[in-house]
Every structure is written in structure tokens, then in C-alpha cells.
Amino acid sequence: MTDLTARKAFWRGYLDCAPFTLIVIPYSTLFGVVARDAGLDLFQTMTMTVLVIAGAAQFTALALLQDNAPVFIALLTALAVNLRMAMYSAALVPHVGHARLGVRALMAYLMVDQAFAVCVKTYEERPDMSPAAKVAYYFGCMMLICPFWYAFTFVGAYVGKAIPAELSLDFALPICFIALTGPLLRSVPHYVAALVSGVSILVFHWVPWNLGIMVAAILAMISGAQTELYLRRRAAKGAA
Amino acid sequence: MISDLDFWVLTIALGIGTFLIRFSFLGIFGGRQMPDWALLHLRYVGVAVFPAIFTPLVVWPPATDGQIDPIRLTAALAALLVGLRVNVIFSIIAGMATFYVLRFVF
Numbered sequence: 001m002t003d004l005t006a007r008k009a010f011w012r013g014y015l016d017c018a019p020f021t022l023i024v025i026p027y028s029t030l031f032g033v034v035a036r037d038a039g040l041d042l043f044q045t046m047t048m049t050v051l052v053i054a055g056a057a058q059f060t061a062l063a064l065l066q067d068n069a070p071v072f073i074a075l076l077t078a079l080a081v082n083l084r085m086a087m088y089s090a091a092l093v094p095h096v097g098h099a100r101l102g103v104r105a106l107m108a109y110l111m112v113d114q115a116f117a118v119c120v121k122t123y124e125e126r127p128d129m130s131p132a133a134k135v136a137y138y139f140g141c142m143m144l145i146c147p148f149w150y151a152f153t154f155v156g157a158y159v160g161k162a163i164p165a166e167l168s169l170d171f172a173l174p175i176c177f178i179a180l181t182g183p184l185l186r187s188v189p190h191y192v193a194a195l196v197s198g199v200s201i202l203v204f205h206w207v208p209w210n211l212g213i214m215v216a217a218i219l220a221m222i223s224g225a226q227t228e229l230y231l232r233r234r235a236a237k238g239a240a
Numbered sequence: 241m242i243s244d245l246d247f248w249v250l251t252i253a254l255g256i257g258t259f260l261i262r263f264s265f266l267g268i269f270g271g272r273q274m275p276d277w278a279l280l281h282l283r284y285v286g287v288a289v290f291p292a293i294f295t296p297l298v299v300w301p302p303a304t305d306g307q308i309d310p311i312r313l314t315a316a317l318a319a320l321l322v323g324l325r326v327n328v329i330f331s332i333i334a335g336m337a338t339f340y341v342l343r344f345v346f
Contacts, residue, residue, distance in 0.1 A: 019329035051255030090265035108263035174297035179331035181290040182323015193284040198291035216292035224284030
């Protein structure tokens with residue numbers, strides 16, 4: 001893939017993320033519907049979606065405001081949900097950190113879970129990708145997801161309450177995250193990290209402000225890294 | 241009902257805060273090499289964060305007020321197994337199809 005041009009990389013990213021429209025469409029539609037249910041008008045709903053582009057945090061903020069939580073708490077909780085993206089930001093540095101500041105700012109604005117997962121998977125599988133191709137690939141991924149996010153939030157907000165609750169679209173969210181995890185489980189340390197994460201969040205779910213997610217993620221990353229180091233040491237000993 | 245003032249304060253602050261989180265490392269350390277220990281841990285970001293998001297939603301779904309639901313557990317397992325063997329999109333299809341079929345049957 002060394003000869004992959006930026007243009008080709010952009011469209012490769014676009015196609016690689018195409019399956020996620022199936023998730024983004026129901027999810028963003030659902031946000032539009034829920035926001036109108038909560039009493040936001042069309043303009044407010046769209047402003048939130050364009051400024052934030054982070055579904056889980058938007059749902060969280062809305063639910064807390066509706067619950068009459070203080071704005072301060074609703075804000076902190078939603079930001080805590082988004083803290084995971086600081087880790088995404090760090091994970092992207094080795095691949096696209098060379099880009100201009102303005103480009104990186106745009107990349108930061110467009111950063112979403114699904115596309116991030118696809119990007120990092122591709123970068124790891126194709127270490128020969130050029131830096132320019134990596135940037136183009138990133139924008140290809142995001143450019144597919146973000147317009148759908150805006151458009152179908154609008155549809156949901158416009159259609160409003162016509163979508164029946166019996167469809168249980170809420171379950172699309174965990175399924176989406178499971179689908180993202182499956183292909184990442186490539187080695188024993190990855191399995192260990194995922195298992196530690198899942199068990200830890202059940203143990204630390206009580207931690208206020210959704211910080212349990214951060215606790216579980218940090219424990220899981222340490223477990224994965226330590227397992228990798230242990231296996232490396234054992235392999236070195238076996239070879240010697 | 242959500243007051244206009246509450247909404248705008250929250251939305252603007254959340255927009256700025258979320259951007260700053262996303263920009264944090266990309267903006268501050270751009271172009272610089274990260275240390276080996278950081279790269280080692282970052283390899284596990286995905287598998288460390290995603291299970292922490294989906295596990296409570298599967299085990300204690302908000303839609304059932306946190307009651308364990310065998311249908312959702314089965315559907316989640318189907319999505320995971322297909323995700324391991326095939327790919328993301330078939331994993332989603334397997335999960336949602338299992339969910340709807342089981343709900344229809346039971």
C-alpha cells in the first residue's frame with residue numbers, strides 16, 4: 001500500500017466506514033426523536049448535534065437535564081463520557097500527528113468512535129501506509145459518518161414521535177460497540193484487556209459521573225500491556 | 241421541560257469541552273514521538289474502552305430498567321461471535337437479527 005495515493009486512501013476510508021451508516025442512521029435519528037421529546041426545538045437539536053457530534057454524551061446530557069440535574073453536573077457527566085476520546089487523540093498521534101495544526105483541529109472536531117476504530121485497525125494492519133495517505137484515509141472515514149449524523153438527527157427531530165418505542169433502537173448502541181470489539185480481539189493480550197474491561201465496569205459501575213468507564217479502561221490497558229510484556233519475556237526465555 | 245438558558249449553557253460548554261478533549265493530544269504533541277510505554281498501552285485503547293461501554297448496556301439494559309434480559313444477552317453473544325469470525329457489519333446484523341427474532345418468538 002506504499003503507492004496508495006491520498007485520493008485513493010480517502011475513498012478507501014469512505015468505503016471501509018460505509019457499513020457504519022447502518023448504525024449511524026438509526027442512532028442519530030433516535031437522538032433527534034429523543035431531543036424533541038425532551039422539549040428541544042429543531043434549531044436547538046441541530047445546534048447540539050453539530051457542536052458536539054458525540055452521541056453517547058448528547059444522550060447523557062439530555063437525560064440529565066430532563067431529570068432536572070444542575071447544568072454543571074450534566075456537563076461534567078457528558079464530558080466524562082467523552083474522556084475516552086482523549087485516549088483516541090493520543091492513539092492517533094503516531095499516525096497523523098505530522099499534519100498541520102488546522103488539519104489536526106478539523107480531525108479533532110470530526111473524531112467519532114466507529115471511524116476511529118476503523119482507522120486505527122487499518123493503520124496497524126498496513127504499517128507501510130504513507131503519512132499523507134493516513135490523513136486522507138481518516139477524512140474518508142469521517143466524511144462518511146458525520147454528514148449522516150447531521151442529516152438523520154434532522155430527520156429524527158423532524159419526524160419526532162412517529163418512531164415506535166417497541167423497535168428498541170436503544171439496543172443498536174451496545175451491538176455497535178460489540179461489533180467494533182470483535183475484530184480487535186487479535187491476540188491473547190487483547191482478550192485479557194477486553195475481559196478486564198468488561199468485568200471492571202460491572203465492579204466500578206457505581207463510580208459517579210461515568211468515571212467507572214475510565215477506571216475500567218485504564219485497568220484494562222494496563223492488563224493488556226502487562227500480558228504482552230509477560231508473553232514477550234516468556235518467548236525470549238524459550239528462545240534462549 | 242428544559243429551560244433555554246440551561247440548554248444553551250450546557251450545549252456551548254459541552255461543544256467546547258468535547259473539542260478540547262478530542263484535540264488534547266493531537267494538538268499538544270502533534271508530530272512528536274510518543275514513548276514506548278505509551279504506545280504499548282495505546283494498542284489496547286479499543287479493547288479497553290468498548291467493553292466498558294457495552295457491558296452495562298447488555299447486562300443492565302436501561303430499556304428494562306436494569307433487569308437482566310436473556311434475549312439481549314443472547315443477541316450480544318451472537319454479535320460477539322460473528323464479530324470474531326467474520327466482520328463488523330455481519331456482527332451488527334447477527335446481533336440485531338437475533339434480538340428481533342427472539343423477541344418475536346418469545
